[in-house]
Amino acid sequence: MADAARMSNAGGGMPRLPGIALVRGAIVFGVLLIWQLVALSGWFYGDVVPSLLVVGAAVAKLLGSPDFYWNLWITIDEVIVGLLIGGISGLITGLVMGANKFIANAFEPYLYYLGPTPKIIFFPVMIMWFGVDAGSKIAMGAVSCFFPIALNAAAGMRQIDKVLVRVGRSFRANPWQMTMKIYLPAMRQPIVNGMRLGLGVALIGTLLAETKLSNRGIGFLVIQAYSAFDMPRMYAMLIVLFVLSIGANALVARLAGLTKIKPR
């Protein structure tokens, strides 16, 4: 996002805001118009592409339903616990690998190459280990977010200014003090970047696990709407879900100050 913002301003000259708003408005209007025309055309089976009014009503109904918030809270709960477990273990692993070159050379390739594998395939194993309840979903979230957080923490540890480390050592700081006073504050940005990536993949891991085998949570609601062929409700769920996940991502970036572009 930060790169995107930087690139946007790198073209030279001030962006023409009214022109941009006009283009954005035209794109949104065009997409909605095409949607509505397709809905009215009857090209698809009934309700596969419902009209905008129906989708809008479904979003309003969803947001007014206590059932939705109960399931949302369960998903948030699973994601937070998964993020905490995966995040803390990933952070510790990253710190150890970043601090010791030998350990990094021995084990980091495994993390590096396992990171981009599809984590959902571990779900049958997670069910066996942690049961069909929340445990397996939390485990999916934790496994998903462990890799980006560990790799970012290790990379961040290596980028720490050597002067800061020498200052810590000259004060005879013990390992705990070095971690809390030097390493972690100096690694804020890579850690937050890792947390952002971790949050996204933990959310996906947890929700996909809920769609596969669960009787609660937002993932379960999505697959329930699919099973009942309640398309307006499914569109409403996906819209709300995308808005929430993009919003959460942007919020973490804003809280960490990652959207501020430093002048070069």
Add this chain to the structure above:
Amino acid sequence: MPSIVATRWPCCRGYDRDAMTSAVSPALRRVAPPLVGLCSLFLLLAVVETLIRAGVINRFIVPLPSEVAASFGRVITQEDILHRFVLTAWECLAAGALLTVFGVAFGVLLHRVRLIRLACETWVAAFASAPLVLAYPLFLVLFGRSAMTIIMLAFVAGLAPVILKTLEGLSATRHVLINVGRSFKLTPAQQFWKIYFPSALPTIFVGIRLGLIFALINVVGVEFLINFGGLGQLINDLAERYDLPGVYAAISFVVLISVLFFMVTERAERWLTPPA
């Protein structure tokens, strides 16, 4: 300078420690960490095997690693793994071809038309962070339970990095190259094909590689979720049959394929990237 070994221990006179360290240490230093990593992995498997045999870990939850290793052959021969692999690879390639054509084209469009770029670039970045794979029930309704659902979802999931990297590569074209093109009075089409595109190609390939990785993750994931297709479905099938050693072997196989895919594309990226 006399060797410290030779000075301290007369029996070792003539033994040049420095020379030996310089000859052995770099090789040893290079080999030792991966060796330790590999040994640790085997040690972990041995510990798990022992704990299962001792009854500490339930073998109906975690199968013996030796059983998993033995079931590799069975999974490969009996589960038609070659056909499944080809199917998954074909879905990935189809999605890759789609996202290369459309992603690069949209990236070029954003680069050429500044207003569209300013209007849409943040949207594309937001699109990249959206959990698109969760829309798989919607794709099931639109395209049916078929390879098309998997390909389209993989295509959509991998599109954003290709667009953003194409844009980044084209925007980073050095001004001196653009000026050379101008001095030769190149037409806009020539300027694009002879200057911008070759200059941006390494970055575009980084985007395509990211897109392909996203596509592979989504293809295998959706195959598993909708129980259709190649390697992802195999894991689901074996899990439903409660063939635990088979599940672990199939997961290891998929992980191995993903790692190989990642390594090959990484090598190709390094080959394309000009040295700094």
